Amino acid sequence: xxxxxxxxxxxxxxxxxxxxxxxxxxxxxxxxxxxxxxxxxxxxxxxxxxxxxxxxxxxxxxxxxxxxxxxxxxxxxxxxxxxxxxxxxxxxxxxxxxxxxxxxxxxxxxxxxxxxxxxxxxxxxxxxxxxxxxxxxxxxxxxxxxxxxxxxxxxxxxxxxxxxxxxxxxxxxxxxxxxxxxxxxxxxxxxxxxxxxxxxxxxxxxxxxxxxxxxxxxxxxxxxxxxxxxxxx
Amino acid sequence: xxxxxxxxxxxxxxxxxxxxxxxxxxxxxxxxxxxxxxxxxxxxxxxxxxxxxxxxxxxxxxxxxxxxxxxxxxxxxxxxxxxxxxxxxxxxxxxxxxxxxxxxxxxxxxxxxxxxxxxxxxxxxxxxxxxxxxxxxxxxxxxxxxxxxxxxxxxxxxxxxxxxxxxxxxxxxxxxxxxxxxxxxxxxxxxxxxxxxxxxxxxxxxxxxxxxxxxxxxxxxxxxxxxxxxxxxxxxxxxxxxxxxxxxxxxxxxxxxxxxxxxxxxxxxxxxxxxxxxxxxxxxxxxxx
Numbered sequence: 001x002x003x004x005x006x007x008x009x010x011x012x013x014x015x016x017x018x019x020x021x022x023x024x025x026x027x028x029x030x031x032x033x034x035x036x037x038x039x040x041x042x043x044x045x046x047x048x049x050x051x052x053x054x055x056x057x058x059x060x061x062x063x064x065x066x067x068x069x070x071x072x073x074x075x076x077x078x079x080x081x082x083x084x085x086x087x088x089x090x091x092x093x094x095x096x097x098x099x100x101x102x103x104x105x106x107x108x109x110x111x112x113x114x115x116x117x118x119x120x121x122x123x124x125x126x127x128x129x130x131x132x133x134x135x136x137x138x139x140x141x142x143x144x145x146x147x148x149x150x151x152x153x154x155x156x157x158x159x160x161x162x163x164x165x166x167x168x169x170x171x172x173x174x175x176x177x178x179x180x181x182x183x184x185x186x187x188x189x190x191x192x193x194x195x196x197x198x199x200x201x202x203x204x205x206x207x208x209x210x211x212x213x214x215x216x217x218x219x220x221x222x223x224x225x226x227x228x229x230x231x232x233x
Numbered sequence: 234x235x236x237x238x239x240x241x242x243x244x245x246x247x248x249x250x251x252x253x254x255x256x257x258x259x260x261x262x263x264x265x266x267x268x269x270x271x272x273x274x275x276x277x278x279x280x281x282x283x284x285x286x287x288x289x290x291x292x293x294x295x296x297x298x299x300x301x302x303x304x305x306x307x308x309x310x311x312x313x314x315x316x317x318x319x320x321x322x323x324x325x326x327x328x329x330x331x332x333x334x335x336x337x338x339x340x341x342x343x344x345x346x347x348x349x350x351x352x353x354x355x356x357x358x359x360x361x362x363x364x365x366x367x368x369x370x371x372x373x374x375x376x377x378x379x380x381x382x383x384x385x386x387x388x389x390x391x392x393x394x395x396x397x398x399x400x401x402x403x404x405x406x407x408x409x410x411x412x413x414x415x416x417x418x419x420x421x422x423x424x425x426x427x428x429x430x431x432x433x434x435x436x437x438x439x440x441x442x443x444x445x446x447x448x449x450x451x452x453x454x455x456x457x458x459x460x461x462x463x464x465x466x467x468x469x470x471x472x473x474x475x476x477x478x479x480x481x482x483x484x485x486x487x488x489x490x491x492x493x494x495x496x497x498x499x500x501x502x503x504x505x506x507x508x509x510x511x512x513x514x515x516x517x518x519x520x521x522x
Contacts, residue, residue, distance in 0.1 A: 079406060107368070
């Protein structure tokens with residue numbers, strides 16, 4: 001067995017249950033630390049897979065460009081709170097596959113926080129954006145027929161309001177609640193809903209207008225230079 | 234790069250300090266420990282940022298107030314009722330608990346602010362470059378590209394403005410979004426075209442042929458081992474002496490402070506003390522000249 005596989009098995013069978021066990025046994029307020037450690041542990045296999053694969057220069061640079069584009073995209077549209085970032089991450093996942101989507105989301109979130117500020121939210125953002133890209137890639141990467149902009153816009157909106165946004169709200173829940181209860185959860189998710197709806201609408205608008213040109217550009221790149229083909233073809 | 238003494242230490246020392254400071258802050262809900270953490274974090278943040286640091290600290294105060302006031306609305310446990318809101322009791326215990334939790338969040342944000350200033354991206358890559366070479370190369374490339382793409386986006390939008398397609402405030406949101414997407418589209422083409430050139434040039438210079446080495450400017454000195462040793466002793470002391478428990482609802486119960494509190498304070502003032510020591514040494518050295 002490969003070293004990475006052994007480590008992943010160790011992670012899933014030993015480290016994650018151990019974290020959960022310790023989190024429930026210790027006295028005091030361990031929600032934030034336990035949940036954040038879990039988030040980091042869940043992301044490790046993705047990073048490890050990328051690292052052990054020894055990505056080629058072309059793949060690396062293209063991923064870097066997509067991450068930077070996702071972060072820099074918020075300068076292009078001058079409307080406050082309009083963030084096309086998630087849509088670009090999802091489109092990358094759709095064009096290059098789930099793994100590329102995850103890397104773009106996770107590393108893009110991490111890198112963007114170097115310009116804003118790292119915070120208790122950093123691991124959660126990495127996880128939420130990464131899984132957003134991963135899920136889009138998983139669902140649409142092999143289905144060329146499903147690449148209808150309207151369909152993708154609906155998908156983007158729903159996946160932010162139902163999946164990415166609530167994941168980010170979980171971070172708020174674990175940081176500010178003094179004990180976990182459904183009442184607290186309802187209050188936090190309710191407070192996050194307006195923001196998530198806004199975020200989802202921005203994603204839908206970007207998908208509607210930008211998914212077709214961007215997907216065709218990325219497909220052309222793939223075809224012309226034979227990149228990222230081993231996994232997506 | 235900051236000029237304070239702790240920022241000049243090895244990245245590993247910096248990283249371990251922040252793991253400890255943020256980790257303790259996230260877990261200990263004892264009010265005195267929290268106050269110590271707040272003083273340590275605010276002091277170091279002000280040392281790093283100077284007068285500009287007050288902006289974040291001032292901004293955190295309303296957040297703290299709102300979060301503390303909200304908690305009793307959701308959590309009605311507690312003996313001492315202050316007044317009723319919508320027929321539900323608003324208790325003092327829950328209010329105090331809310332203040333502690335809001336304080337923990339505020340202190341954590343301050344520590345992360347210090348972290349961002351001290352552990353810059355080059356230090357991060359220096360720390361993890363050996364462990365995750367491809368990912369840290371990816372990170373370095375992204376960090377370089379974000380400003381360059383932002384600049385290019387501005388160039389494209391300026392060019393569009395000069396042919397009368399600028400985005401001024403007069404138009405509606407629809408035009409703004411459409412225009413923004415045009416800019417994004419042009420930017421994507423520009424950036425992806427460049428990426429192929431970069432990648433080919435990387436390959437022709439031998440990327441992937443051998444283990445990547447990275448430029449290391451930081452040296453692990455005796456000072457770093459001493460600091461890491463001190464941090465280990467102080468954090469062990471904090472954990473072993475105990476006295477960190479605090480319960481708020483339904484009844485307030487706070488442990489009496491022990492030697493653990495002293496250890497915790499000693500841990501937190503390491504960067505400030507280091508700076509003070511450097512300043513004193515410097516003034517003595519200047520007097521000798």
